[in-house]
Amino acid sequence: MNFSVDKENSKIKVEREFAAPVAKVWSAFTESEILDQWWAPEPWKARTKTMDFREGGYWLYAMVGPDGSEHWARADYRSITPLKNYTATDNFCDSNGNPTGTIASAKWVNSFNETEGMTLVTIEIQFEKLADLETHIEMGFKEGITAALENLDALF
Amino acid sequence: MLIATHAMTPNALAEHFDTTRQAVSKHIKVLTECQLLTQDKVGREIYYHFNPLKMKEVDHWLSQFKKHWEDRFNQLDQVLINLNSDKNEK
Numbered sequence: 001m002n003f004s005v006d007k008e009n010s011k012i013k014v015e016r017e018f019a020a021p022v023a024k025v026w027s028a029f030t031e032s033e034i035l036d037q038w039w040a041p042e043p044w045k046a047r048t049k050t051m052d053f054r055e056g057g058y059w060l061y062a063m064v065g066p067d068g069s070e071h072w073a074r075a076d077y078r079s080i081t082p083l084k085n086y087t088a089t090d091n092f093c094d095s096n097g098n099p100t101g102t103i104a105s106a107k108w109v110n111s112f113n114e115t116e117g118m119t120l121v122t123i124e125i126q127f128e129k130l131a132d133l134e135t136h137i138e139m140g141f142k143e144g145i146t147a148a149l150e151n152l153d154a155l156f
Numbered sequence: 157m158l159i160a161t162h163a164m165t166p167n168a169l170a171e172h173f174d175t176t177r178q179a180v181s182k183h184i185k186v187l188t189e190c191q192l193l194t195q196d197k198v199g200r201e202i203y204y205h206f207n208p209l210k211m212k213e214v215d216h217w218l219s220q221f222k223k224h225w226e227d228r229f230n231q232l233d234q235v236l237i238n239l240n241s242d243k244n245e246k
Contacts, residue, residue, distance in 0.1 A: 001229060003222045007214075012221070016229045020236040028232055028239070038235045041227035123225075 010127040015120065022114035025121060026083050029110060032059060040064070049095070055080050060097045070095070075108070085111040090125075 002015035018025050028034045032051035039046035040063050049060045057077055062070040074097050075088040091105045099105075107126040112119055184204060187193040196203045 001222075001226055003225065005218055012218075014225050016225075018229075018233065018236055020240065024236055024239055028235060034235060034239070038228060038231035041224050042231070 012125045012127075014123040014125075018119045018121065019117075020119055021117055022083050022112050022119045025119040026112055029112075029121075030086070032061070035059070035061075050097075053077060053080070058097070060093070062095070072097075074099075083112060085109065 002013070004013045005011075006013070028038070030053050032048035035051075036046045036048050039061070043066045045064045047062050047064050049062065051059045051061075053059065055077055059075045059077075060072070061074075062072050064070055072093050072095050073090065074093045075090050078087045078089060080086040088108045088110070089105050090108055091099045093099045105128070109122075109124040109126075111122040111124075113122070114120075184193060188195060188204070193204045
């Protein structure tokens, strides 16, 4: 996986290749039944409430922790070119999809490119400004600490 | 980089970077907003210091964010394998 950070422009780029044709990978990113199986990093689980994958539609889902705690998020789809790319705006929200104002949004561009049965996925995440990145830092800390504590649990 | 070694005023920075005072001020404003820089007022001048603690937090978060994606994608590898085998069974 390639992971590069452009701090100057508050941008993060992730690239990863998958051993599957683009149609499969595209489905995995755009169909909620499949997204729920992998979108949340262990030990979290993603759980879709509603999915409307079309321009102007949105995906509303919760990240559910092992203790049952829920973090709600929604991805609003801005543009879709099937099997090629889509753009979305990512926001934290409540369980009804109302954005929680305190946390900043990020813009995503996800591109898919198949070569000889392998699919390269490029994800570019644009934060509005570095200060937004900071609010995400706080969120990240929270999850990181939880994960770390659970790793400790496993040792005992 | 310069501010990492000494506290500097915006004018001093602009001289170093062959750029306008306004451009430097804009950069400083953003960096100060995220607390990567801290300011000290000495008389009429404001000196800016680099805040290494904050930089560590940013790097820490970025490494977690990266790990997040690695975990996620490893799961997706497995999901794609399962999708393929489902298809073969049909």
